[in-house]
Amino acid sequence: MADNIIYEELLKKRDIRPTAMRILILKTMIDSPEMVSILDLENKLETAEKSTIFRTISLFMMHNLAHCIDDGSGSLKYAVCNSECSCSIKELHAHFYCEKCKKTYCMKSIPVPLIPLPDKFTLNNINYVLKGICDKCSK
Numbered sequence: 001m002a003d004n005i006i007y008e009e010l011l012k013k014r015d016i017r018p019t020a021m022r023i024l025i026l027k028t029m030i031d032s033p034e035m036v037s038i039l040d041l042e043n044k045l046e047t048a049e050k051s052t053i054f055r056t057i058s059l060f061m062m063h064n065l066a067h068c069i070d071d072g073s074g075s076l077k078y079a080v081c082n083s084e085c086s087c088s089i090k091e092l093h094a095h096f097y098c099e100k101c102k103k104t105y106c107m108k109s110i111p112v113p114l115i116p117l118p119d120k121f122t123l124n125n126i127n128y129v130l131k132g133i134c135d136k137c138s139k
Contacts (some may be wrong), residue, residue, distance in 0.1 A: 003027070013083065014063040021048060023109065025056045026065075026080065034103040035069065035077035035095070071097040071129050077104040092126050098134035105134065 007026050008018040016022065018128035028044050029036055035042075041053045057078055064085060068076045085091055094110040097103075112128040129133075 007048070010065070010080075010083070014060075014065045016059060016063050016065065021052060021057055022059075024048070025053060026060070027073055028067065029078065029080050032106050035071075035079045037075040037077055039075060069095045069129060070127055071095060073097065073102060073105040079106050082100070082108075094128045094130055096130045096132070096134065098137055100133050100137040103134065104129075111116070 004023055004027075007023045007030075010026060011018045011022055014101050024045060025041060025048070028041060032040070032044075038050060038053055038057065041057075042048065042050055045053065056085075057066060057068075060080075061078075063067060064081060066078050068078045071077055092112040094107040094112060096105045096107050098105075107130070112126045117123060
């Protein structure tokens with residue numbers, strides 16, 4: 001029960017009203033060592049409906065509590081942002097997609113390189129995915 005207070009505080013810090021389902025989804029995302037898809041969350045949270053998970057993830061993204069990446073696998077992957085993140089272009093980081101186990105990992109220590117654009121081009125997002133074999137699959 002004490003753990004729930006931590007998740008409630010994370011939600012409140014982003015102006016999200018804590019509910020049992022939001023806390024459960026947030027906890028599941030944080031506990032996952034890799035990024036998760038909606039299907040991953042459905043499989044881990046048998047009591048949650050897909051529409052509830054989708055709405056919750058959308059809310060998290062709208063309040064900069066989570067970010068998503070298109071890793072080329074056919075489904076978006078989501079991860080919880082750190083407490084200082086505002087999901088600005090300068091804060092974006094690389095992601096790694098393992099071609100063997102099909103998991104996607106945040107590489108928070110690898111910033112996305114900024115590419116100079118021609119005049120009057122506006123950058124809204126960067127999708128920087130590295131692909132290969134992860135450390136667990138390399139063994």
